[in-house]
Amino acid sequence: MPDETIYQSMKNKGVSRRDFLKLSGLFAMALGFTKAPPFEESGLPTSLEFSPKVAEPIVRAMETKPRLPVIWLEFQDCTGCSEALTRSNSPTLSSLVLNTLTIEYHETLSAAAGFQVEEAKQQAMKKYAGQYILVVEGSIPVGEEALYCVIGGRTGEEILKEAAAGAAAIIAVGNCSSFGGLPKAKPNPTNAKGVWEIITDKPIINISGCPAIPEAITGVIAHYALFGTLPELDGLHRPKTFYGVTVHDRCLRRPFYEAGKFALSFDDEGAKKGYCLYKLGCKGPTTYNSCATIKWDAGLSFPIQSGHPCLGCSEPNFWDGGGFYQGQSAPLERPEVTAVGAAVAAGVVLGAGMAVANSNQKKAAEALKGGSK
């Protein structure tokens, strides 16, 4: 029941005050708090200096804020983002989001199925109209191709628009729902789109990534639950806390990049020594995400640490952004031999034509000179 406060509901579930305070601290850390933004409507202090008390506003918010209903829709996706979330490295955070914040509807996690769950969703949408957070996973085919994604006899486009109408805010989780992801890769057979290309009248946050980093998902949902506002976003609607700097900026292989030491294949001496993966196609320099700092699986590792170049999965159109193993500076397309041939031929023909014209002109001029003598 979203009417009780977050703290109450946790208490009812047997969470001790001590654990509650610990969790608040964890939140403060996950949200990157050293200073709280001005949350006027939350009645909290508008700024706070860095101190051990940094968790205080979180504690106060959790004690006073009602639970937040969440409706989670899936369209053209692989459920990888949900998978990542349920395997989040901060289980307390994800359990908070999954259990305490009331996920009213989730295609994969809901126990009920069929028309019953559809019914439950309709009820939730009615009951919490204007209050719930809509989380979207997967891209949405639109227009005539909308038929490529049909759930319960209705197109994804229709379902999204209906659910978006009553949402307080929309969180697009993963690259597919943010920017179209894999389904949108050329030639985009299903005419897939990201949420923000379809819904334009609601606040939308993109938590891109393939999958999205679970801490970023929970962090943003928690932020909204606690403060009733969206975190600060970048130009692509991604929360700056998690997408403020590039992977390259925080990469553990960066010193090798600077020193010009590169792995040239996946099993050469450089790869074994942990050299930079730029020449193996790393997209870290243009990819904004916190893989290099939060990492995956309880901070164990992330692709670059394990020896694989960054694919740039939190950026729009990363599937079409050049070969995964081709250096990032390389042009996207290499001209076809035929195109080069055509260019060469055009140059030669035009040149020869010009040459003939020139020589004719010269001859004519000489003839004229000869004639006038």
Place this chain on the structure above:
Amino acid sequence: MNTQTMLELARGPIFYGALLFFIAGMLYRLVTVISLGWNKDLAKPRGDKATGVVKSFLRGGIIFPFFPREKAAYARNPIVYIAGGLFHLSLFIVVILGAAHMLVWKSLIGFGWPTLPLPIVDWMAAVGIIAMVALIVNRMVHPVMKLLTGVAEVLNWLFVFLPMITGYMMTHHMFLPYENLFVLHMMSINVLLVWIPLSRISHFMFYFFSRTIHGVEWGKRNAMP
């Protein structure tokens, strides 16, 4: 349009088009120049033409003012001499031996080569940029150069300078986000690629012709010891 889309265009179709224009344009220039023809020898050459060519190229390589013969050229305009030389050296190091640029060549011609560490390339880029600034200032204040400077010369300078400065800003994350600078860098390259065949920057190709022709003439006249 977001930065990623712009970047895709700048690295994709626009670059593609610019490169093809460059190839066609250079071929056009090449054919027209070659078709100007070669004067027949009306008299028996006094010396060996081939030796003349070899010497001409060797002399082209001796670019240091401590060789007495170069001293005069150096003394006439030391700024052009030093800054021009450093600019070309910088260009070679950055464009051929910089890791990012080598990958461009690799993707186009299919093979790569070892590259220099970033700090070295970076310093050379800075040297190149300073040289370019010195050259344009010299152009603007030198009484003779001023007379020789028209719109085309300024554009030559600008279209070469833009890729250099945007590339430098890009490696140092100056003023704008990396991707935006990447777009600017690629677009300035695309402009340059189109401009080269239309301008005197095409001398990178014709240099070898003029050296050869001079060598032949010197050889014929036996004018070069």
